[in-house]
Amino acid sequence: MANIEIKTALKEARVYQWEVAKFLNIGESVLSRMMRQELQPEKKEEILQAIDQIKRTQANIEK
Numbered sequence: 001m002a003n004i005e006i007k008t009a010l011k012e013a014r015v016y017q018w019e020v021a022k023f024l025n026i027g028e029s030v031l032s033r034m035m036r037q038e039l040q041p042e043k044k045e046e047i048l049q050a051i052d053q054i055k056r057t058q059a060n061i062e063k
Contacts, residue, residue: 007035013054013055
């Protein structure tokens, strides 16, 4: 399965793909199509950083 670490990070952070797409300013369907194939390391890192940032933002809101 492609991009397991991203899918795992999404689950663990309780972040939705649409939230990541919005953060990256791309369409949800674009992100979904990107996730079908193994991503380049640079793009993976960009998505993982977005997940982390969204998670931190959500944690701050919940305080």
